[in-house]
Amino acid sequence: MVQNRQVYKAPMFPLWAVIAAVGIVLAIATYPFYGAAYVTSLLGKFLCFSIFALSIDLIWGFTGILSLGQGVYFGIGAYFTALSLKINYAAVNPTRYGGTIPDFMEWNGLTELPGFMVPLQNLPFAIIAGLFFATLLAFIFGVITFKRHIYGVYCAVITLAESLILQEAIIEYQAYTGGFNGITDYGTHAQINVLWLILVVTIIFFIIGRILTHSRIGTILKSIRDNDTRAEFMGYNVANYRIFVFCVSSFMAATAGAMYAAWNGIISFLDAGPVFSIEGVIWTAVGGRGTIIGPFIGAFLVKGSEYFLSGKLAWTWQLIMGALFIFVVLVMRDGIVGTIGKWWSARKKRISN
Amino acid sequence: MESIITQFLNGFSVVAILMIAAVGLAVIFGVAGVINMAHGEFIMVGAYTAAVVGQLGGNTFIAIPVAFLVVALLGLVVERSIIQWIYDRPLETLLATWGVGIILQVVMKLIFGPELYYVGAPKILDGGFRTIGLLPFPWYRLFLIVIAIIIMIITYFVLFRSDLGLKVRAVRRNRTMAGCLGIDTAKVDMIIFAFGSGLAGVAGAVLAPIKSVSTTMGFPYAVDSFMVLVLGGVGSLWGVVAGSGLIGEAETILSFIYNSVIGKLLVFIFIVLAIRVFPKGLFGYHERT
Numbered sequence: 001m002v003q004n005r006q007v008y009k010a011p012m013f014p015l016w017a018v019i020a021a022v023g024i025v026l027a028i029a030t031y032p033f034y035g036a037a038y039v040t041s042l043l044g045k046f047l048c049f050s051i052f053a054l055s056i057d058l059i060w061g062f063t064g065i066l067s068l069g070q071g072v073y074f075g076i077g078a079y080f081t082a083l084s085l086k087i088n089y090a091a092v093n094p095t096r097y098g099g100t101i102p103d104f105m106e107w108n109g110l111t112e113l114p115g116f117m118v119p120l121q122n123l124p125f126a127i128i129a130g131l132f133f134a135t136l137l138a139f140i141f142g143v144i145t146f147k148r149h150i151y152g153v154y155c156a157v158i159t160l161a162e163s164l165i166l167q168e169a170i171i172e173y174q175a176y177t178g179g180f181n182g183i184t185d186y187g188t189h190a191q192i193n194v195l196w197l198i199l200v201v202t203i204i205f206f207i208i209g210r211i212l213t214h215s216r217i218g219t220i221l222k223s224i225r226d227n228d229t230r231a232e233f234m235g236y237n238v239a240n241y242r243i244f245v246f247c248v249s250s251f252m253a254a255t256a257g258a259m260y261a262a263w264n265g266i267i268s269f270l271d272a273g274p275v276f277s278i279e280g281v282i283w284t285a286v287g288g289r290g291t292i293i294g295p296f297i298g299a300f301l302v303k304g305s306e307y308f309l310s311g312k313l314a315w316t317w318q319l320i321m322g323a324l325f326i327f328v329v330l331v332m333r334d335g336i337v338g339t340i341g342k343w344w345s346a347r348k349k350r351i352s353n
Numbered sequence: 354m355e356s357i358i359t360q361f362l363n364g365f366s367v368v369a370i371l372m373i374a375a376v377g378l379a380v381i382f383g384v385a386g387v388i389n390m391a392h393g394e395f396i397m398v399g400a401y402t403a404a405v406v407g408q409l410g411g412n413t414f415i416a417i418p419v420a421f422l423v424v425a426l427l428g429l430v431v432e433r434s435i436i437q438w439i440y441d442r443p444l445e446t447l448l449a450t451w452g453v454g455i456i457l458q459v460v461m462k463l464i465f466g467p468e469l470y471y472v473g474a475p476k477i478l479d480g481g482f483r484t485i486g487l488l489p490f491p492w493y494r495l496f497l498i499v500i501a502i503i504i505m506i507i508t509y510f511v512l513f514r515s516d517l518g519l520k521v522r523a524v525r526r527n528r529t530m531a532g533c534l535g536i537d538t539a540k541v542d543m544i545i546f547a548f549g550s551g552l553a554g555v556a557g558a559v560l561a562p563i564k565s566v567s568t569t570m571g572f573p574y575a576v577d578s579f580m581v582l583v584l585g586g587v588g589s590l591w592g593v594v595a596g597s598g599l600i601g602e603a604e605t606i607l608s609f610i611y612n613s614v615i616g617k618l619l620v621f622i623f624i625v626l627a628i629r630v631f632p633k634g635l636f637g638y639h640e641r642t
Contacts, residue, residue, distance in 0.1 A: 172614040325452025
């Protein structure tokens with residue numbers, strides 16, 4: 001006979017959070033009508049970055065898997081979309097040499113689109129293929145490692161190597177990827193509809209993230225993070241939960257990448273590399289890991305201050321970035337949201353006493 | 354076939370470099386359980402030290418002990434100021450030491466400027482001898498192999514034949530028990546971190562003559578060293594030998610047959626599949642808890 005226990009459960013979407021979220025969403029959605037174009041372009045990018053940070057938060061903040069190669073999935077999504085856009089753009093806008101294939105292919109001696117890239121002419125197919133491949137890769141990786149209880153430092157190091165290899169492969173196979181220069185000049189997609197699309201996807205992902213982590217699954221994920229041996233003894237298949245959340249996270253990262261490629265109009269190997277991946281981790285850590293809104297705040301704050309500070313002082317920004325890594329680990333472990341939350345609950349306790 | 358044999362011989366110098374670069378990391382990871390993401394930057398600092406020694410009129414033989422001391426001191430500072438607080442959080446140590454790496458890169462760039470430095474090999478190591486293949490085998494590569502063997506022997510004696518090594522192994526086996534028996538575990542961590550960092554400095558000093566010295570030179574070596582640890586395991590020094598041997602040879606030969614990216618990719622796939630079979634590496638240390 002199962003007894004019903006009464007446990008206090010925080011509401012899925014507290015009223016104040018809904019009101020604040022609606023306000024922020026409205027502000028971002030209407031910003032292009034009255035704001036500067038430059039800031040609008042940043043907004044779209046930052047929304048993509050915040051999805052990327054959320055995807056890291058799901059696996060690191062909630063499940064305790066530190067991936068230093070999340071950029072791989074972002075990069076796969078971005079490259080599939082950008083290649084498709086570029087192929088379509090080149091077909092109607094002949095290059096300087098009169099060809100109808102992307103310019104970087106011509107420079108490398110190709111005369112027609114390679115056969116395996118023909119399907120990419122269809123943009124929806126390319127996007128779906130990018131998301132599918134990213135998730136499939138995450139699934140394969142998860143099955144190989146998590147099923148054998150490989151996680152922690154080992155997982156972090158392997159994912160780091162993975163993203164370094166992808167970066168080198170992109171540079172090496174420049175005939176197909178644009179190499180060192182990346183993919184540029186594939187038409188402008190920074191229109192207001194795209195911003196709204198990015199915004200809607202962001203909202204959906206944050207709601208999914210909240211539902212996922214606030215449900216029964218979320219509780220199991222957190223218990224895996226805190227003590228995976230005990231979670232296993234409780235009868236949960238720890239590996240399968242890890243694989244599941246890793247796939248969800250890589251899907252999110254790939255979606256963020258696809259939208260980023262369309263919005264930004266230029267992508268390069270850096271968007272798949274280890275430096276970008278680790279930066280994403282630090283956005284999450286600054287905002288507050290283990291919270292849903294933390295990655296959003298962290299991405300906007302860190303990336304925002306980078307854009308406004310690094311113009312003048314490139315090397316100081318790097319120094320600040322390095323210090324930020326140490327600061328977040330040593331001093332502010334819970335990030336901004338976590339610190340405020342702790343302060344708030346301590347205050348409530350004090351008042352009630 | 355002949356060229357494959359030449360590549361196989363060349364591979365030994367790659368193996369030697371990997372061994373020199375990875376052994377410091379392996380010692381630290383094996384004892385303290387943290388991975389130093391700034392390892393590549395420590396190698397870079399060692400290489401710059403060699404460059405400075407070179408400009409002051411010294412050569413690689415002088416640079417090796419100097420780089421050891423400089424980088425060991427650097428490691429000591431980093432350990433005392435940052436890492437000693439976070440030994441119990443290995444994942445976050447990755448992030449903090451990554452921050453240390455960024456800072457080191459910026460600082461070195463500010464001191465030495467963005468240009469590349471070139472360090473000459475010692476005069477007596479110029480030239481080479483002919484082996485089976487057509488290409489001569491440079492003396493410096495042989496020197497690298499010798500240095501790698503010497504470093505492994507020194508590390509072996511420090512870890513397995515000295516008083517300090519006894520304490521280090523005791524801490525690795527059972528930290529709490531070792532502490533109860535009167536071993537200052539924090540001090541052991543500190544010394545071993547400085548020692549491992551010093552070895553990174555030596556790696557930088559011997560790498561300087563075959564690589565142009567720049568602030569970003571270290572990262573690829575760091576990642577290769579991580580892979581050596583993952584494949585070889587940290588149970589014994591044989592893990593470092595086996596890991597570097599397999600990775601170095603496989604990468605050299607595969608890069609020769611295909612290209613460097615495919616070589617790296619195949620080696621990576623091989624490593625991932627290998628740890629599926631040996632989750633703790635080939636020479637993993639099996640804990641009894």
